[in-house]
Each structure stands twice: as structure tokens, then as C-alpha cells.
Amino acid sequence: MSNVAIFVPHIGCPARCSFCNQHIISGQGQRVSAADVRRILDTALENERHAENQIAFFGGSFTAMEREYIKELLDAAAAYRKSFAGIRISTRPDAIDEEMLTFLKAYGVTAIELGAQSMDDEVLRLNRRGHTAEDVERASRLIRAGGFELGLQMMTGLYGDTPEKAVDTAKRFVALNPQTVRIYPTVVLEGTELDRLYKAGAYTPQTVEQAVELCVRLIPIFEDAGIRIIRLGLHASEDVGGKKTAGAYHPAFRELCMARIYYDNALSVLEGLPEGAYTLAVGSGHVSQMTGQKKENIKKLAAAGYAVRIREDSRLPAYRVKIINEGTGNQTQCI
Numbered sequence: 001m002s003n004v005a006i007f008v009p010h011i012g013c014p015a016r017c018s019f020c021n022q023h024i025i026s027g028q029g030q031r032v033s034a035a036d037v038r039r040i041l042d043t044a045l046e047n048e049r050h051a052e053n054q055i056a057f058f059g060g061s062f063t064a065m066e067r068e069y070i071k072e073l074l075d076a077a078a079a080y081r082k083s084f085a086g087i088r089i090s091t092r093p094d095a096i097d098e099e100m101l102t103f104l105k106a107y108g109v110t111a112i113e114l115g116a117q118s119m120d121d122e123v124l125r126l127n128r129r130g131h132t133a134e135d136v137e138r139a140s141r142l143i144r145a146g147g148f149e150l151g152l153q154m155m156t157g158l159y160g161d162t163p164e165k166a167v168d169t170a171k172r173f174v175a176l177n178p179q180t181v182r183i184y185p186t187v188v189l190e191g192t193e194l195d196r197l198y199k200a201g202a203y204t205p206q207t208v209e210q211a212v213e214l215c216v217r218l219i220p221i222f223e224d225a226g227i228r229i230i231r232l233g234l235h236a237s238e239d240v241g242g243k244k245t246a247g248a249y250h251p252a253f254r255e256l257c258m259a260r261i262y263y264d265n266a267l268s269v270l271e272g273l274p275e276g277a278y279t280l281a282v283g284s285g286h287v288s289q290m291t292g293q294k295k296e297n298i299k300k301l302a303a304a305g306y307a308v309r310i311r312e313d314s315r316l317p318a319y320r321v322k323i324i325n326e327g328t329g330n331q332t333q334c335i
Ligand code: SF4
Pocket: 009, 010, 013, 014, 015, 016, 017, 020, 021, 022, 059, 060, 061, 092, 115
């Protein structure tokens, strides 16, 4: 399932969060109208597979906008509801209550994502979020009780954040039982408060490498709980790439994380084996992740004394690496 995304930049936000410049992230600065919604959805309907897609209002604080404006957009979307799998919105945790959920349900909204960002109140305060972790918990419970799909979004590397706080945020997310999560390592964008703090020397953003190391710890927390990670890193966008001043942006961030997980898995077994030539077998679709970007994993393993070739074995599940000694043919270990 994918989304037909309609961005509603900044409208409804009570303040500007430290990291946010929605006009850059969405690549759009105009107020979206009902006519825009219809145009976007008409275009999507030309796609044969539209019935699998959701209509998705992203990018702002949807439920914090004026009620008349929300109605205008949802009225336009509701006319197309039968042609799509559902309607998805993203909003702030402090802009959800039972009355709003009843209203959204009447318009056919099926999934609600909360921009939680952190479950540490000090990190939320420092980054001017204007809500608390308790707001996230309260809104999440209401959304689940109302029969909606719940999505939670977190960021890593915010001002005042630490890897331990991020791990704690992930664990507290799991306790809220969301169906999906998104993880966004912080990217410092021009014109934001974080950019000002960074340039003043008061804030040190995460590097891509640090963000990968942390996300490799976060991924299993969610996957072991059966929660889908539907986004890891900001979308590859020339706008973001050109307007970032620092931080953990990489156009293939998820692939970097997966490559690191495969590398760690392979090395943990190879370290117990003699140096030499090995074949590493991985499941379907995972050869590039075992290989790493620009063959980085192969090069690092070679430097450690292991000349490896990689091949696909469709019987292996994700993350499993079968290691075959090329000299003896022994299939030494599976992870
Ligand atoms: S609430 Fe969301 S859209 Fe609004 S300023 Fe904060 S991050 Fe940006």
C-alpha cells in the first residue's frame, strides 16, 4: 500500500518547532484548496493500482487547523473515498480529542499519525514542540480506542537528545501499540531554530554515521514487536538536499541501516572462523544490503581477512546470513 500525498504545510501549527521548515520538506508553500485535492486525486486515479493507495494529508497539524478548512479538504477527499483504501492524516498529539475523532470518522479517515518526535519532555521543550509525552500517550490511547490505525513518528539527534533517550522513546512507543512508525534522523534545514543553534555552536547535529548506529538499535525494537517501520530517513528530495546545512541526511538512509545490520550479522560469525574465502548467502532481495553501498561491506570484511562473495538463497529469511567456507564447503553457521 502506498499514499497519494497531499501536503498541508504549517497551517494549524501553534508555533514553529526547532527543526521544521515544512515549506522545504514538502517542496510546497501554498495553501492547498479543495480544487487542489481533487486535481491530485484525479491524477492518481489514472494509476491502475489506485485502489491500494491511501489518500494522505501530510505535513502540517491537520486537526489543529480551522474546522471549516478541515471540512473543505475532507469533503473533497470523501468524494473519492470509495476509490482508495483509506484516508490518512498526520497531526500533533495535543490536537486530538474524542470529539475530533468522531468528526474524522464521519469523513472516512482510517489512519492517524502523530508527530511525537520524542518521549522525553526536556527534548520536547528544547525543540519547542509545545506538547508533552503524556499528550502522546493520551492521544494514542484515544486513537486506538476509536478504531483508527495509529502511526507514531520519532526523530533522532534533536537538540538535547541522546541515543539512550531515543531508545527509551522507541520502547515507550512500543507500549502504545502503534501499527506503524516513522523514524527521522534530524536534518538541519536553513531558516530553522536548529540551524541558528548549530551556527552559534550550541548544538551538534548527528552525523549520518551516528544516526545509522542508533537506528540499527531502534529497528529491532519495533520489528520484534511486529510494528512496521514505514519510513526511515527523510524522503530523497533535491529540495532537502540543497537546503540542509547539517545533520543526518542521506538519500538512501534505510539502505545504509540495512547494510550495517547485515555487516554486523556476518562479522559476528566470521570473527569465530579462520581468515579465508567465504560465500555469504542471504535471502531474496538482500544481496545489495549484504554488499553495502559502493561495496563497503565487502571491502571492510576483506580488510578484516575475509574475502567474501555474496549470493542469493531464496530460502533464507530477512537478516539471516549463511556462511560457506569456500575451501572446505562447510556451511559453518547461520544467524
Ligand atoms: S507541528 Fe509539525 S508542521 Fe508544525 S511546526 Fe512543528 S513539525 Fe512543523
